[in-house]
Amino acid sequence: MATDVPMPKLGLTMEEAMIVEWLVAEGEHVEADTPILLIETDKTETEVGAPGTGRLHHIGRPGDVFPCGERIGLLLAEGEAVPAGTAPAAAPAAGPSVAPAPAAVVATTVDGRILASPNARRVAAELGVPLAAVSGTGPAGRIVSEDVEAVAATGVASAPTPPAIAPIAGGLVAANRHAVATVAARNLADLLGVDLSQVAPDPVERRITRDCVAIHVRARLAEPSPAPGIVPPPAPAPLLQEPTRTVRLSGMRGTIAKRMTASLRDMAQLTLSMDADMDAVIADRAERRAAGGATPSITDYVVAAAARALVQHPMMNAQVTADGIAVLPEVHVGLAVAVDGGLVVPVIRDTAHRDLADLSAETDRLAQAARAGELAPPDLEGGTFSVSTLGMFGVDVFTPVINPPNAGILGVGRLRDDLVLAGGEVRTVKRMTLSLTWDHRVLDGAPAAEFCKTIATLLADPAQFP
Secondary structure, X not given: OOEEEEOOOOOOOOOEEEEEEEOOOOOXXXXXXXXXXXXXXXXXXEEEEOOOOEEEEEOOOOOOEEEOOOEEEEEEOOOOOOOOOOOOOOOOOOOOEEOOOOOOOOOOEEOOEEOEOHHHHHHHHHHOOOHHHOOOOOHHHOEOHHHHHHHHHHOOEEOOOOOOEEEEOOEEEEOOOOOOEOHHHHHHHHHHOEOHHHOOOOOOOOOEOHHHHHHHHHHHHOOOOOOOOEXXXXXXXXXXXXXXXXXXXXXXXXXXXXXXXXXHHXXXXXXXXEEEEOHHHHHHHHHHHHOOOOOOOHHHHHHHHHHXXXXXXXXXXXXXXXXXXXXXXXXXXXXXXXXXXXXXXXXXXXXXXXXXXXXXXXXXXXHHHHHOOOOOHHHHOOOOEEEEEOHHHOOOOOOOOOOOXXXXXXXXXXXXXXXXEEOOEEEXXXXXXXXXXXXXXXXXXXXXXXXXXXXXXXXXXXXXXX
16 A cells, blocks of 8 residues: 655644655655655755655655645555556656757856756766756756756756746746745745745746845835735834944844744743742752762753643643643753854753753753754754753843743843841852743743742752752
């Protein structure tokens, strides 16, 4: 029986992705977990493994965008025919044929290297086809395996057919209403209310990119009146001075801006602050260091306390859905890590069931992977609550913004010395301020305060942590 190859869902916020390239040719046999596909999300390109064993049948084509979960291919048993009613594997659209003379076909190069997928290079070597004689039809003119096979079968190279372009006042636009666009471009167009059929594709990549949408919007805002098909955003304030440089809201910075704006817009966020005594934590760390074992960081203790508090207050471990408040059974705490150009939130899975030594080792691994840019998609998925710390910068109190679709986030301030009066004597106490931001749709102020108080109580007695 045929096995579906679905468009994977790589994160809670991922809704769709574009097929960049099939890494395995139509009809080839594959084993489970073999990389068969390269897809592009709004954040990255990633390989997708086969969900089983069988002969691969392509349904989607490079450039097609599919919602998560939709069938994009099939795995067939030996001798099994493609089920009736299934769309056949479609060949890439071919333009007019050209002679394979060196002057007629020019492969796209980057820094002198021909732009071709690894699978296309393998197929070219097997079939004895020189890549310089192949014209790429993939994104950005990249040569894919189908291009090589077409040259081997016909002896001619097909030049890619660029999207039909029609002139309008003020520029060029794609004439078809089903323009090939990246997921990032579609997301930006949806956010700004832009009709993609009115956006000119990139002349090199031959598809609509996020930058194409931005150029279109800037051009329309410069016109005396809004163009049809676009709801213009509020005009930005005029520049006060000539800037020394302009940082584009794209890539990670753009994703952060979009998600944080949506978070504040879509949630009823409030923040409370509470002090936590940390003398017991300081003493526990000293004992662990003297015993020669690994010494957890202050943040590790806070994450451990927050995870155990989430078990005691399950309504904070929840998210709002169309059906209501979904209380989640497992606790996975995300830890905000600053990286070059932005912020990522890797997830410590099963946080409440980890002892301090195990939790500390995992936070170190995730932080190092984040700063090295080596986090895998599973490292960023499934967080049910977040912890963010600015204490290392001398910050006492701040207002963290919830990472959707969570219902809360805990901000951690600096460790400081406070003077207290106890038994008629003045002494110093190590303290830090916890700043809890929560979604008022999920919790009222009193239960939110009880949750934060539970964290402070756990930190005052770290012997409760194994």
